[in-house]
Amino acid sequence: MNLARAIHFDESDRNVFHVPARTGEWCISGGFEFSNWTEGDLVGKARQAFANGWLGLETFGRVTFVAVTRIEPTEREALIAALADHFVTVHGAPDRAAAWPVAMQEIDAMADLCEGVEPNRVMIVARELGEAGVREVFRILAPRDAELAQVAVHGDE
Numbered sequence: 001m002n003l004a005r006a007i008h009f010d011e012s013d014r015n016v017f018h019v020p021a022r023t024g025e026w027c028i029s030g031g032f033e034f035s036n037w038t039e040g041d042l043v044g045k046a047r048q049a050f051a052n053g054w055l056g057l058e059t060f061g062r063v064t065f066v067a068v069t070r071i072e073p074t075e076r077e078a079l080i081a082a083l084a085d086h087f088v089t090v091h092g093a094p095d096r097a098a099a100w101p102v103a104m105q106e107i108d109a110m111a112d113l114c115e116g117v118e119p120n121r122v123m124i125v126a127r128e129l130g131e132a133g134v135r136e137v138f139r140i141l142a143p144r145d146a147e148l149a150q151v152a153v154h155g156d157e
Contacts, residue, residue, distance in 0.1 A: 001076065002114035003027075003107070004066035004123060006056050013063055016048045021056025021063035026071065026079055028110040029125055030055025030062075032091075034134050042129065052126055057082055060090075065124060068117045076111075080104050113138060 006021040013020040021027060034041075034050050042050055053062030057079050071079075083103035084096045093099035117123070122141040127134055 001071055001073070001111050002068050002117060002119070003071040003076070003079075003111055004054070004068050004114055006054065006063040007065050007067045007122065008063070009065065016045060016064075017053060017062040018045045018049065019059060019061035021054070021061040022059050025056040025058040026075070027054040027056050027063060027066045028083075028106050029113075029136060029138075031125075031127060031134050031136050032106065034127065034129075037129060037134070039129065050127055050129070052124060054125055060086060065122050068114045068121050068123065069119055071111075076107060080107050083107065 004027050006023055006025050006027050008023050030053070033055065037050065049062045052064055054064070054066050055061075056063060080100065080103045081096070083106060084093070084099035087093040087099035087103060088096060093102070113123075117140055121143075124139050124141065126137045126139070128137075129135075
């Protein structure tokens, strides 16, 4: 089974999100956090989190880019537990047992999104707020071809 981990190409996420996700932490879309939002909520760093932030499952911070990688079943279970606890402490779920199936659904939805995607492929999310609610669009970025001269260091011996 595949899932996605937070990656950073530069330091920009530290500047654009209230809480940036840690490099390497497992991520899901996290669009559920915006389900009751209106245009009035879309300001500043909150707007950036809404527009293109994946949700990290350790810090519950946001990240712009994720990379697909394999996840072990024991890691999946730990993520479900952490997300279920997050639903209880932050989103008002009555207890872990009630939150567990919803957390599992979120993790499995992300696994479905990553299914068949080559390892290390980078993904982005874009969200819009419309009359029907939050709309999410996911993209897998194609690797760019590079000439050897772009990345090789040449020198004389």
